[in-house]
Amino acid sequence: MHLLHFYLNFEKTKKMRWFAFIFMVSITSIRAQNAVSHSTERGNFYFYWGWNRAYYAPSTIHFTGNTYDFQLYDVVALDRQSPFNASLYFNPNTLTIPQYNARFGYYFNHGIQLSLGVDHMKYVMLHDQPSTLNGYIYNTGTSYDGVYVNQPFVITQDFLKFEHTDGLNYINSEIRKATVLYHSRFFEPILHLGGGVGVMVPRTNTTLLANPRYDEFHLAGYGVDGVLALQLFFFKHFFIQGETKIGFIHLPDIRTTMNRSDRASQAILYHQFNVNFGAQFSLLKKTKTTKKNPEKK
Numbered sequence: 001m002h003l004l005h006f007y008l009n010f011e012k013t014k015k016m017r018w019f020a021f022i023f024m025v026s027i028t029s030i031r032a033q034n035a036v037s038h039s040t041e042r043g044n045f046y047f048y049w050g051w052n053r054a055y056y057a058p059s060t061i062h063f064t065g066n067t068y069d070f071q072l073y074d075v076v077a078l079d080r081q082s083p084f085n086a087s088l089y090f091n092p093n094t095l096t097i098p099q100y101n102a103r104f105g106y107y108f109n110h111g112i113q114l115s116l117g118v119d120h121m122k123y124v125m126l127h128d129q130p131s132t133l134n135g136y137i138y139n140t141g142t143s144y145d146g147v148y149v150n151q152p153f154v155i156t157q158d159f160l161k162f163e164h165t166d167g168l169n170y171i172n173s174e175i176r177k178a179t180v181l182y183h184s185r186f187f188e189p190i191l192h193l194g195g196g197v198g199v200m201v202p203r204t205n206t207t208l209l210a211n212p213r214y215d216e217f218h219l220a221g222y223g224v225d226g227v228l229a230l231q232l233f234f235f236k237h238f239f240i241q242g243e244t245k246i247g248f249i250h251l252p253d254i255r256t257t258m259n260r261s262d263r264a265s266q267a268i269l270y271h272q273f274n275v276n277f278g279a280q281f282s283l284l285k286k287t288k289t290t291k292k293n294p295e296k297k
Contacts, residue, residue, distance in 0.1 A: 040113075040178040040180060042107050046106075051275060054122075063135075067139045070133055115174050122165045140210070162204070170247070187234055191231075193227070194226075201220070211259070218253070226247070247272065249266075
């Protein structure tokens with residue numbers, strides 16, 4: 001009987017210990033989740049670098065010059081992301097060849113960040129695609145001279161090469177709201193929602209109607225965007241961030257040839273997917289509060 005009593009007490013004590021252990025772990029976990037996150041506090045500064053894929057809606061391109069004025073409708077274009085190669089993507093001399101995103105930002109209020117960045121996209125018009133041509137072309141010395149009234153037309157390479165390939169550069173400022181979804185000492189998923197506005201500085205590679213190739217940077221217009229991002233924050237300083245971005249680009253002043261009178265205009269709707277890697281740290285010193293002992297009388 002004494003042995004049985006001892007065994008039952010021992011088993012009861014062991015179960016109580018396991019219960020106490022599980023209870024303490026649960027309390028610690030709950031406290032960790034409910035603890036105040038410092039990752040979105042005012043004064044935090046961050047930087048990230050990553051890569052994008054972009055998708056463009058068909059658009060209308062309007063070309064004007066001394067001897068022509070015409071529009072091409074429903075022009076289809078793709079992006080041109082470089083195939084992955086470590087020596088290309090991580091070499092400082094070739095970092096800017098792939099389609100990339102670079103951004104730095106600052107939390108000026110709790111959960112509210114203001115950032116400045118560059119979205120380096122590429123826009124490549126497909127060759128030999130069907131379109132509709134409307135307008136006139138004359139005295140160009142090519143077989144395309146004539147008047148066109150909503151005429152079905154195939155865009156061949158000897159007629160037009162049109163690419164923003166170095167690139168479709170969107171230099172922008174964004175404001176985003178950050179919401180911490182879960183908090184622990186080592187890991188935080190954070191949701192970011194916001195939008196921005198900026199200028200477009202494409203380097204447009206164009207060959208039009210047998211004119212010499214033109215390929216120079218030029219301030220061509222502006223863009224606006226909305227962005228939704230999920231940031232996986234590790235060890236209080238490092239993060240991986242996936243983004244989806246929808247935007248509108250208006251390019252009323254695209255250079256197309258060496259002749260300054262030759263211009264093109266275009267409006268583009270795009271959808272962009274990004275993967276970024278970054279780091280964050282605080283620019284403000286954390287002040288520690290200390291308890292003062294009451295003076296002895």
